[in-house]
Amino acid sequence: MHFVMKIFIFCVFAFLMACKPASLEAPGSDKGFGTVQDFSISPNVRMALYSSSDTEAEKQPELEFGSMDVHYVTLDGTTYMVDWSDIEDFKSLKIGAQIPFRSNGYLAREESTGKNYRVIMLNES
Amino acid sequence: MNLKFCLLGLLVLSACGPSKEEIYQEANAHFAKTEYKESLPLYEQLLIKDANNINLYPKLTIAYGMTGDWAKCVQYSEDALQKGQDLYEVYSVSALCYERLNQWEKAKTAYQVGMKKYPDQQTFHIRAGLLFFTQADYETSSQIFKKWADIRPQDLDINYNAAVSLEKSNQSDAAELYYRRILAIKPEHANASFGLGSVFEQKKQPALAIGFYEKALKSNPEHLSALLNLARLQETKQPQVALKSWQKYLVMAKETKQPESFIKKAESRIQALKGRG
Numbered sequence: 010m011h012f013v014m015k016i017f018i019f020c021v022f023a024f025l026m027a028c029k030p031a032s033l034e035a036p037g038s039d040k041g042f043g044t045v046q047d048f049s050i051s052p053n054v055r056m057a058l059y060s061s062s063d064t065e066a067e068k069q070p071e072l073e074f075g076s077m078d079v080h081y082v083t084l085d086g087t088t089y090m091v092d093w094s095d096i097e098d099f100k101s102l103k104i105g106a107q108i109p110f111r112s113n114g115y116l117a118r119e120e121s122t123g124k125n126y127r128v129i130m131l132n133e134s
Numbered sequence: 135m136n137l138k139f140c141l142l143g144l145l146v147l148s149a150c151g152p153s154k155e156e157i158y159q160e161a162n163a164h165f166a167k168t169e170y171k172e173s174l175p176l177y178e179q180l181l182i183k184d185a186n187n188i189n190l191y192p193k194l195t196i197a198y199g200m201t202g203d204w205a206k207c208v209q210y211s212e213d214a215l216q217k218g219q220d221l222y223e224v225y226s227v228s229a230l231c232y233e234r235l236n237q238w239e240k241a242k243t244a245y246q247v248g249m250k251k252y253p254d255q256q257t258f259h260i261r262a263g264l265l266f267f268t269q270a271d272y273e274t275s276s277q278i279f280k281k282w283a284d285i286r287p288q289d290l291d292i293n294y295n296a297a298v299s300l301e302k303s304n305q306s307d308a309a310e311l312y313y314r315r316i317l318a319i320k321p322e323h324a325n326a327s328f329g330l331g332s333v334f335e336q337k338k339q340p341a342l343a344i345g346f347y348e349k350a351l352k353s354n355p356e357h358l359s360a361l362l363n364l365a366r367l368q369e370t371k372q373p374q375v376a377l378k379s380w381q382k383y384l385v386m387a388k389e390t391k392q393p394e395s396f397i398k399k400a401e402s403r404i405q406a407l408k409g410r411g
Contacts, residue, residue, distance in 0.1 A: 046166035049189040050219075083166050101222045101252055104196060105168075 033064045033116065035125035036087050040111035040134065043084025048091075048102050054079045055120040056090075058128070061112060074120045082131070084110065090117045090126040098131035109134035154184040161193070170197040192219045199227035207231035208240070222252050229261070238269055249278075256282060263295060272303035283312060290316055290323065297329055306336045324354035331363060340367050358386060362396070365403070377407040 039061075056079060057072035080091040080099045091099045092113045102108075108131055115128040152160070161176035174197050177190050184190070191214035198207040211228030214221070225248030232241035245262035252258060263278035276299035283289070283296035297312035310333050316326040331346035344367050350360035365379035384400040 046168075047162055049162070049193075052188070083162075086166070100220065101255065103226070104223060 033059065033070070033118065033125060035061075035116045035127040037084075037089055037127045037129075039127070040109075042107055042109050042134075043087075044107050045082065045084060045102050045104055046086070047081075047083040047088075047104075048099065049081050051079045051081065053077075057118045057120070058115050059118070061114055061116050061127070064116065072118060079117075079119075081126070082129075084108075088126065089129045092128055092130045095130050102131070108132055154180060154187075158184065158187065165193060165197065168200070170200040173197050174201065188217055188219055191217055192221050192224050195224050195231075196227050199231050202234075204231040204234040208235065208237070211244075220251060222248070222255060222258070225251065226255075226258050229258075229265075233265060238265075241265060242269070242271075256286075260292065260295075263299070267295070267299055267302075272299050275299040276303050276305065276308075280308070280312075283315075287315060288319065290320060294323075294325065294329075297326070301329060301333055301336070304336070306333050309333050322353040324350045324357050324360070327353060328357060328360045328363075331360065335363070335367070340370070343367060356386065356390075358383065358390065358392065361386070362400075365400075369403075369407070373407050373410055377404065380404045380407065 053076045055074045055076055057074045059070040059072060063070040077093065080093075080096065081088050082091055082099065082102060083089075089110070110129045110131055111133050113128050113130050117126045117128055118124070119126070157176050157180055161173045161180065164170070164173035164176070173193070177194050177197065180187060180190055181194075191210050194210040195207055195214050198204075198210060208228055208231045211224050211231065214224045225244055229241050229244035229248060232238075232244055242265065245258070245265060248255075249259055249262055259278055259282060263275045263282075266272075266275035266278065276296065279292060279296035279299050283293045286292055293312050293316050297309045297316065300306075300309035300312060310330065313326045313329045313333065316323050317330070320326075327346045327350035331343045331350060334340070334343035334346060344364060347360045347364040347367070350357050351364065354360075361379060361383045365376050365383055368376035368379055380400050380403045384397065384404065387397050387400060
């Protein structure tokens with residue numbers, strides 16, 4: 010095969026690989042207990058929300074990004090996004106405290122970083 | 135020409151350095167691992183590089199609080215609150231930092247505002263109660279402890295703090311209630327019996343007071359305050375019994391190296407009672 014042809018095929022493969030849809034899985038568990046290690050707020054972050062059942066059914070949901078104030082919490086090394094209606098619990102977080110949490114059924118994707126987060130409700134089991 | 139090269143070099147070098155996001159992530163990684171000392175220079179750096187990052191002020195408050203730099207802790211807590219970061223941790227850590235700096239009024243304000251904003255944070259409220267108590271603001275400390283004692287009626291420590299604060303703020307009836315609650319759970323609680331003795335003294339009921347001081351001594355024979363008060367009350371009607379109590383008190387006070395004034399008082403009472411006999 011001609012050298013230029015080989016390069017072309019390689020490029021096509023590379024392009025196809027790059028086109029593969031990004032994973033929508035998010036780290037962490039759906040519910041449990043975790044020790045608060047860190048928490049922070051990021052205002053006006055472009056995020057897309059999608060249902061966790063879509064990823065379980067291996068569907069490819071359409072991601073619609075919009076700006077929101079995101080509240081992150083790191084529990085035992087995993088960073089979660091805190092449910093938007095759970096701000097009072099977020100503000101009451103104590104470093105080192107062990108808290109129960111459960112997923113609200115959504116995952117979130119941050120547009121700028123491509124990171125996915127599990128969305129959780131704090132102090133709920 | 136050389137200056138241009140230098141500037142270009144600096145530009146290239148600065149472009150090669152870590153971005154503000156990378157620094158923030160590194161600082162947060164240290165913070166999450168409780169490596170607060172390591173996180174501090176990074177957060178401080180970000181105050182210039184990422185001035186709009188509202189998380190820096192609570193993080194700096196907590197990290198300086200955890201590393202014992204009380205002055206910087208309160209400085210950043212004020213910035214955090216000014217920027218609307220009214221998180222529980224900011225109140226909690228800053229109140230502690232004000233305490234460490236002996237800035238009692240500011241500590242009290244941090245507790246008062248924090249308690250209003252976070253009415254469910256028991257530990258924070260109890261800390262506040264203790265501060266108000268040590269600052270002799272018994273009215274406020276009794277309100278705090280009473281509230282939590284009613285929420286946690288089985289918690290002996292909180293009920294005891296409530297009872298003592300109420301007694302100190304001259305609310306004898308309420309104090310009696312909480313001391314009795316403790317004795318209902320733990321009849322051998324010597325301090326609660328002593329407290330009741332003291333309450334009945336306030337109420338001018340010496341016979342009942344004597345009974346509770348005796349009960350306290352039964353639970354804890356080395357309860358010096360109970361023995362002192364008992365000896366004092368016995369003097370009126372039972373001088374010979376009082377003499378024995380004072381003698382016992384004197385021995386124990388010397389053994390446990392009590393202040394000289396207490397020892398002298400016991401000696402003088404013994405002398406006086408012997409004179410009566």
